[in-house]
Amino acid sequence: MSGAHHYNPDDPPVLEVEDLSVDIKVPAGTLHAVNKVSFSVRPGETLSLVGESGCGKSITSLAIMRLLPKAARLSASKIIFDGQDLAALSEKQMARLRGNRIGMIFQDPMTSLNPVYRIGDQLEEIYLRHKGGGRREARERAEYLLEKIGIINPTQRLTQFPHQLSGGLRQRMMIAMMLMCDPKLIIADEPTTALDVTVQVQILQLLRSLQEEFRMALILITHNLGVVARMADHVAVMYAGQVVEKGSSADVFRHPTHPYTRGLLECIPHPGQSATRNKLGSIPGIVPSLVGRIDGCTFRNRCNYAFGDCATAQVGLRDVEDGHSYRCLLPPETFAAGKLEKA
Template identity: 70%
Template structure:
């Protein structure tokens, strides 16, 4: 993909004040997104992927503090924008959709009104023009009879339709970057594929950068240009989708892939791979690798100091003290993954 990055993040951290001290929800995260490109943030609950996206939108909870060396969006530093300028950006150049559209829509306003509001607020002008655009976009996201739908309320739509409508609403002002937090998790598999295809098509059409936050490695493998695997607030593996899935290197990434039942795998052939133990507490100072307590390859060196990102390939880095060959162990994690 070409073009200057629409978003460049360097050294983003989010700390949350809790009674027991400081909770390091996100630690030193760096990535960039180019127009028309998809970055997938993947990890399990509590890994910091949602906090990262909220930090980008500057929608963090009040107890949270954001620090970043750089958070440049279309040449402006998101970390230093005033609240007023930030509000102008949200829903305009910077869009976000959530897992459950029902909670992010106002249940007592008609769909048309909510969509028009986005346009009127950022671009002003006549309501009729806003309505026309809303109708055009509903049709573009594959909603039949858009005119009738505009007069309906969110509860009258199915989950899949609501998510389409949410996407249409975010496209009202043609954002440069769309952040989608688990957009298909609440949907059926058949609908999931449709929504992902739609996102991908629209992204090409509008040359939008897309940050897709998900726990589903299947979604990541099929959607990502770039991948960042997060664990305990840090990126533990990062690179192009192709390289990361062809040669998953961090033991956590490999463990996650082993947890997914493969085609042809039945219980009769032995148990699924699993990652023993639980995520460590993120409160207080940490040293060493945060995955060491759950890692089969952990040894003495894993306790000491900060583990730096190391190169595993041309566009592929991982955060482990072992060299790539040893970190990967013997067999490839996913047999079908050879590039």
């Protein structure tokens, strides 16, 4: 699990999101991409949003940055970042925050850096935009950060173009770029998915150590439970636009409660274990369409435990224990060990 905590649970959250929804107009109607998602993250804490593609985790992060496509509509009862309500800011004010106090790292470092500008220009640009100061100051900051992230020849690297660097190096550059202004919150959307496995570990370790050093809050978006286990203090499991289970990563991994979370965990191979226990799980069925009105539980058509009420009842989040909640009509005991198969 995630080892020692690097955050203080009594600190006020850097970001507090309550009932965040994103609706997207599509030809067939309204797509409810994100549905009343709530979470918060503290300085130094890592929150992981987990789920399969299309579950709304990336849209959630773009919503926080207010970088949603034009056809999307954002609503929330609260998106408080460092005491400011993000939903109430003008586009100009929001732009002043982006890259400055909230940094964002994207999935594909091959395409996320502009191919026609030198790495140095791209790093300095963000500093010059938000911190002012001169080019020399920006260059010094860039060199300092490159050394920090373990790049051997920073001065020379800064004069190179993105296509001259490997994938792992480019992602390091992205990270350095987003650290230029010393943000309070970093949102990393699948930061290692496009990288080689060996490089993935390095990038994650780097993110962790930087987070500790700069005491940043980190929202880590991933579909990879291995990454979550390594990194996260808290987890929010998303399915079909909703959070279906959330809690400390220790709780969620030790006592997965929602059938979807349990299914996800069964999908992880455990090499070296005996053959009978090594049966790799899969979750049958497909994610339901999110266009139009959504009634009942969104997971019911893939769930072994589904019964009549699942199609109609309002399913809210409820507590398993303090700080650990899940979205299901059935009590936690139903899913206790040994009762995994459908009764």
